[in-house]
Amino acid sequence: MTKVTAAEAVAGSFRDPSGFLFTSEGTLYRQVNERYRESWDALNETGLYQKLVDDGLLVAHAEVSTDLAPRPGAYRVIRPEQIPFISYPYEWCFSQLRDAALATLRIQELALERNLILKDASAYNIQFRDGRPVLIDTLSFEPYVEGTPWVAYRQFCQHFLATLALMACRDVRLGQLLRIYIDGVPLDLASRLLPMRTRFRFGLLTHIHLHASSQTRHADVAARGTGAPAVHVSRMGLRGLIDSLRSSVRKLSWNAGGTEWGNYYDDTNYSAPGAEHKAELVRKLVGSVKPATVWDLGGNTGLFSRLAVEAGSHVVSWDVDPAAVEKNYRHLREEGPRPLLPLLLDLTNPSGGIGWANEERQSLVQRGPVDLVMALALVHHLAISNNVPLPRVADFFASLSPHLLIEFVPKQDSQVQRLLATREDIFDDYTQAGFEAAFGQRYETVEVHPIRESVRTLHLLRRRRE
């Protein structure tokens, strides 16, 4: 019984009675409950499981002994392929959410062809593996009963369509509403926030605006006690629904230009030899650490993240600018599969633990540690634009990884001058010596290199043992 007691249920996996995720001795498993037997068998017997895995739309799994099941009522226990990093829809750029939506519809379509249907359409069930969206919840299917509606239609509209429409037609930053509304943006809210012109687009008019009105109109059904109304949706109706949702999603686009950092690499103070030298140093220093996992904080469009990928690491490339993440992701899509994940993050207010008991969706820190954190051309934004004292920056970075590759950008640098141009310089400790003293509390220096034709230095640091 030791294995059973050692197993620990995954905090975010409790809503669906069909089964749940748990970890045992560091490995992730999923218990499939007896009540899910019919659906499970159908998933396999219809060939849907194989088709989705072959098409890269569902994570593969291995069946293991049900002796591992931590709770009674197990029909199967599986060991799913593990995704290197779990990300959340509020960390995705526009095109990531859009691709996740299209993948969900494609899965629904393939399921329906085999007389199965998606019983949920949560954006959290999609993850990115080597840059492509993949469904991670193997228990999302149930047999399709002719004439019944799609139970997850509302969820799809809330998680995907409404959010995408707000991002495309109002402001891309509205994707952050998903941080507040864990089950997707309420349709009445989306309807109020969307511009009038969206009422002249059939897909948005129907799936968001009219859908929202219908919800409001029938909101008191439970109170009236009249029970659920009779509903009938034909198979052709469902196929039409998928087609209509897909065309609505495909018509939404966002042009990633003209934001804060979109043109950053065209607008730095590096000379060509300086930029080349920095890349060469990053390549060499990352190579010396040989990290399996890297977080590139302030990764912009992923130039240096890609150097770490080349060194054999799985890299999450974080940036605060939606345009930079968008460019990074589109570039990745063109390059083809590689272990890189561009994500959106405001380091001054990183993703927290949210949902039930604050633990359904993990915070940034909970999803670490990683082997190496890269913070290139970042520290001045934290220390000067955001007033975070350098020792605190060091404390935070030290909580994320044992190794840190950090670039110090002194006050003489034109980028820092630019930040100081409009404000009083209250940063007396922001000096090379101040930087080294602050980080010296937490780290020992492995290597320091001045970057050619610049005033900047690149530091490879190793965390001190507590």
Added chain:
Amino acid sequence: MKLGQVFALAMVFQLALAADADAYLDPGTGSFIFQTIIALVVGSAFAIKTYWQRIKVMFGHKSATPTEKGSEPENDEGDRS
């Protein structure tokens, strides 16, 4: 029994079947009612589109069905930057 009553009974029966499924999501009443209506509309449009494609294929036009056409997430933005 009148035809309408048979139809209504069939509806109730189907609803009962739906309730039997292991649905843990609350689909929302208004959402369900709306889906029946919108599915009728877009389902009919989809049927016409599908048959039209078939007719076109029959007369020698090479064209995918609407289903196949939209199979994969792809780069189709007109305003790439």
